[in-house]
Amino acid sequence: MAVTARTDIKPHPSQPTALFTPVFILGWLVNLTQYLSFYFLITVMALYAMESFAVSEAAGGFAASSFVIGATVARVFAGWAADRFGKKQILLIFVGLGTVASLFYIPAASLPALVAVRFVHGFSYSLASTAVMALVQSVIPASRRAEGTGYFALGSTLATAFGPAIALFVIDDFNYNTLFWITTATSVFGLILTVLIRKPEFIKNAEHGRVKPVWSIKTVVHPSVMLIGFFMLAVGLAYAGVITFLNGFAQDTGLTAGAGLFFIAYAVAMLVMRFFLGRIQDKHGDNPVIYFGLISFALALGLMALATEDWHIVLAGALTGLGYGTIMPAAQAIAVDSVPSTQVGSGISTLFLFTDIGIGLGPILLGGLVAATGYNVMYAALAAVIVVAGVLYLVALGRKASH
Template identity: 30%
Template sequence: MLQKDKLWTKNFVLLTFSNLFLFLAIEMLLPTLPLFADEQGGSGSQIGLLLGVFTFSAVVSRLLIGIGLRRFGKRKMLLIGVVICLLGMAGYYAAASLSALMALRVVHGFGFGIATALYGTLVSDAIPATRRGEGMGYFAMGNAVSFSVGPMMGLWLLEQYDYLGLFGAGVIFLFITLVLTLLVRQPRTHVGVAAVSEAAAGLEQKASPLSEVLEVKALVPSILGSLVGFAFGGMLSFVTLFSKDIGIEHTGYFFLVVAISEVLIRFVSGPLFDRKGPFWVLFPTAVLCMIASVLLYFTDSMGMLLLSGVFYGAGFGALFPALQAWVINLVKPERRGVATATYYNFFDIGIGLGSILLGVVVTMTSYTTMFLLSGILYVVFLVVYFAYLRRSAKAEG
């Protein structure tokens, strides 16, 4: 029996847990920062902008990843991103006006964009190629855990300790993130090769400015990721309001079920990706997301809502890391930073557009129609994916 390449190395564990604390600090602000802005006198549209400016700032920062990698390298760029996040979080203490809060969200988003792209890049370097799907799945569990625990923790901290305790906890989480990241080391045997590769990449990028902000080889999975993000943005923005509208309380259980389902599916989807390839994960999990959307359309009880959460968590929980692993497999090691940034940017742009455009759909029709339209997006996902597979088969033939 062949021995598997080692996955749970020191670097992998450090990067996985530091990524978890980074996302916990972000997710705990989702339900609480709008309350803070409201107390500052913010209108509904201004409160909505808090998410928008954060996302836009993250996208802009990732466009500069290629330049930053040439100048500082992967580890230093990651540390810069984490430090900026820490400063942004600490700055919320001094946010005496809505304009100051908006400015801090820009700073925080800028650091978050850098950090998320570089965590994905460095962890892909730490994962053996033969176990990339499995490793990316475990790494992304931090996102799933923070998705359920973060909002509940943020509301509890706000209730128990007011905003001082909320922002203080965020600073502590990001300080832990910084300490764990400082402990990350790349293998000595790879330093020389990495230096040569990054220097070569720098020469290549000078000849092609576009390559500093976009990895063309990652476009197809990134476009698919934007479709997933588009549908996810609608669900994230409106499932709570939908539940309230039909008389269902304690919607937090929905997010908890989604997170549990996300975690459990990755014990299956990651190894399946490594053994069989992307198709055997992307196709069935896109179908699971379709089923979840249809279930939301028919939901009229807590049981139906939680059942849709099971399907949505399993589908989204496998799709996101599988697409990211596919992106990493498509590019050379020195291009992983830009490729990961490309993927995250498309995904975040999808979330932003989904929140806005599907919100228009809700205004013009209903929540249930919006959920059904979200399901159709996964049909588009499969159409684009099958078109890519057909074109690839023709090129190889």
């Protein structure tokens, strides 16, 4: 249920009440390196495959999306693995595997080899990102759950804003191999930081003697997280319309300058509000923050449907940061508070799975809508999807709130 700040979750007596502990800071940095490795490559991989192997746009797109396929497959095991074998152990193994995968981009001399590397990289990324989130959540004080989750999410926000820009700069001024070496160096740095993480004693004590979960469908789709998961599936579908079709929309409308600043505005808006919204969620419950995010996201999509000037797109980027950038960490806090402490990995993985499904279905479902009606109608339709998501939240979760 977990639609308000939980008061029934008691921290371990030896757990510190400080938020920015060594585990939190190192985990934040590891998470940043994982997301940077993803965003360095996702925006250029299709074009790289087409140029390097003389393949079609569809084949190039498959090379890019094979990372997501690997990540989605890993979701089936990620949460259970983190809960069963230990968050630090899984994090170390799969940050290491991701680092090895990064090394193989340069020698991958054919499209099948590149697809295989992308799949393994995505698989390891999914397990590592789930494990580091679960590990950090285990050291966030329960009374500061939303605040800590929001600060942690800033790493992925910064990677979203700056990763693609850095990649395009490197491609323009150097070459793809330079970008692959930068990605590898980033992964190596993340691996070193992972080795430095030391689990606090209260976590070791909590893990000692605990019953280790057996894999089942409930470890893939945790029942307690399904409602917020379906909500995030709809939100993820709308977000897919932004990240997938923004460039095409900008070129079609001649608003490329605004599109270039979209994610910068996104990151700045989320960065500013992150100092307030997490604390509000911890103190006053989930509803104020979720509704604020929904209204902001719906306004962003509506503005894109009506955009005629570059500043409209920049403002839509800021509103998307206040919208999706607010909803996602808030939903993560809800998911964590919905499950026992021994099942945090499964709870987080379930939420990510539903969100990934929404983002994955977006290009497929929305591509036909764009072809039939144009970008403006699509963004108006997505604004309506967010309204429907708001109704779903109100009926299924929001009414259960109590203060």
